[in-house]
Amino acid sequence: MNKILMKHPLFAGIALQDLNHILSCMESRQQSFNEGSFIFLADESYPKLGILLSGKAQVIKENMFGDRMIIGALEAGNLFGETYACMGLSKIPVSVEAMEDCSVLLLDINRMLKTCSNACTFHQRLVANLLNIVATKNMQLNRKMSYITHKTIRGRLLAYLEDQAERTNSDAFEIPFNRNELADYLCVDRSAMSRELGRMKKEGLLDFSRKAFRLQV
Amino acid sequence: MNKILMKHPLFAGIALQDLNHILSCMESRQQSFNEGSFIFLADESYPKLGILLSGKAQVIKENMFGDRMIIGALEAGNLFGETYACMGLSKIPVSVEAMEDCSVLLLDINRMLKTCSNACTFHQRLVANLLNIVATKNMQLNRKMSYITHKTIRGRLLAYLEDQAERTNSDAFEIPFNRNELADYLCVDRSAMSRELGRMKKEGLLDFSRKAFRLQV
């Protein structure tokens, strides 16, 4: 458990001995869930900060008609529930189901925000880390949105690739996605994207091989 | 100034007299900017929490080639810079330019996160409010993303409208957008969207008049 927590951005900059102190001071609970059971139940559970320590889980939303939509997959090390906890909702609007036997660390956001009586200085760092995590997700979403806003596949590709070039300060760079993942990320059909990439290469806009790209200036 | 601040979600639940105390205790600065001057300069300014008190401004990003992209418009009451401040960046990656003479309140995130020496209890509320704001933006982005992920106009419309129905607990509801705004929000062409709405009405999927919609169950 400590291995996962020590590496987790939520506890960045916090030493091991302090971590244990914090966890007890925040009355965190480590809890196990059997495969198929619900870690959070939509419209019933009070939203908490969850860290999946082991196992796999899914975030699920059921609509009015009762059909379930999978919003996301969780694996060991993943943080979940933080958006709803930080929003201060009293009921969480999604469910989280254990797809394997799971071990979970649950933290109460209110305990996190209130400076504890023993003036534990790491609370401040913890809150700053949480803010950092939520803000970073925010920026990642904004970034993705700025690509997807473009209506054509070429527009999305150029927006994405030019951003990568800018962020690596180089016209040549490697992307972290394979074609399938990139197409998913940009919300387009893989084969159509492949076709467009081919066209762009033929037009001399760029060159690429697998994950290595080069933009022509 | 106090009128705007009192209504601002960042200071929700904080009384007027406490607000003034907080602002001084956080060493906030109220600053004026002439039209055309930069409130933040990309890659130079240290990111702060900004609240536009009066005037209008634009968030701008310049790419490698120097052409500027308008990321967003700001008007009185708007919060800006919070994402980058909360991420703990040392330089802000975008510029904010005053489009009119502007008055701005600037807050240092670090002062906000550190409990002040006089144990001002409202700091906690302030941080909770900030977390709430960032998390809420997060959820709004996620929501929009869940619509745009659909590849067809009809898919996006149904995702959006069904979500509205669910959130109002009714098949009949009013949307907050006109056609232009809705098309922009869903990243589709207005006329194509209008055409699709017409088709869906003819197929009996839904009915609508202006901003009033009804989904057929």
Added chain:
DNA sequence: AAAAGTATGTTGCGTTTGCAACAAAAAGGA
């Protein structure tokens, strides 16, 4: 009530896209 302005709906056309099915190339395992 008429005029001007804004919002919404309609339509034709060429392009882009998703989809499906297959081909080729690269990576990984035995």
Added chain:
DNA sequence: TCCTTTTTGTTGCAAACGCAACATACTTTT
């Protein structure tokens, strides 16, 4: 090295879409 699996590229086709230009309906102003 051979075989299997995965990844990437190709292509035909029908459907969906963006775009532009215009028509109609509703609002606001005077």
